Amino acid sequence: MKSQIQIGEMALEVVRKNIKNVHLSVHPPLGRVTISAPIHMELDTIRVFAVAKVGWIRQQQALMKSQDRETLREIINRESHYVWGERYLMKVIESDVAASISLNHKHIVVRVRPAWHEDKKHELLDSWYRLQLAEALPGILRKWEKKIGVQVSGFFVRRMKTKWGSCNPHARTIRLNTDLAKKPRECLEYVVVHELVHLLEPSHNDRFIQLMDHYMPKWQSHRQLLNSLPVRHESWAY
Known part of the structure; x- marks a missing residue:
């Protein structure tokens, strides 16, 4: 109602x-x-x-x-992109081979088919960021589940327009924004801890703050860092 x-x-x-x-x-x-x-x-x-x-x-x-906003990305040569807080210059290679993305020194190399439109390139890049986050999460979750004394039944990685993460205390699941793969790893750890603590305290009350202080004493500085960094053109704060 x-x-x-x-x-x-x-x-x-x-x-x-x-x-x-x-x-x-x-x-x-x-x-x-x-x-x-x-x-x-x-x-x-x-x-x-x-x-x-x-x-x-x-x-x-x-x-x-x-909060600063990123300029709209066009997926073109020498465009700046970030991976785990580090800046990379994009290098786009068009060829008739399987599409892929890789990091080479300070370049993010994007291989695409010659006929691909910008939307298709964006889909490829979003999927790649989702993979980076999905691969990093299991180890971070194990670490903090053990420290906090909770366990999730599952996690989901997806693009979220207005949140860095969310928690369903009843289903014991968490969702993380793919854009966290662009931020320093301590920002990801902060969001993970934030959502895991919601399994103990669903609201942002005094008990929640006390639990955050206990398990991650520097959480406020991590949050400040996350909220000081540029976000997608449509975005937010946490």
Whole structure:
């Protein structure tokens, strides 16, 4: 069941769910605000909660709007691309061989068929980034599952327009954004820990912060690094 409350010029979408606590979210890229609340909680009670969070909401919205955006990529020679935080210059080779992508010193070499359009090249590059992340994740998951004392039933890697990751505590699955393969590895580890901790605490409350401080004392600096780096043209913050 959805409803809406207005605080000044700010509209907040309220979604009632079968939960115990109120959860506030600010969604990129423009800072849309949603509140998940227990089914029987009065709208006036939710409004009081939201008013107390207005300062934090505006802070998050300002961060999202100020985050740098990547220029649109065309998949052409000497275009800059990033892999695990390192910059590579693209080298596009057209030939009648199987399409592939490889790293050669400071170049990302893309081999494509001569007739391929830009969309096809983008699909190839996105698939390659997805593979890099899928190959890196199992080892990182094993490391942090052991430290935190949790275990996921599965993980998914996909392109996500507005999130770095998400967690389904009931199914015990996590989803990670393929673009994390472009960022320094400590950013990936931060997102993995963030989602694994949600298996212990689904909301971003004080207990969640205490758990993050316990298992990854430098998590806030990793988050700051992730949110300071340029993101896709359509994107966000975490």
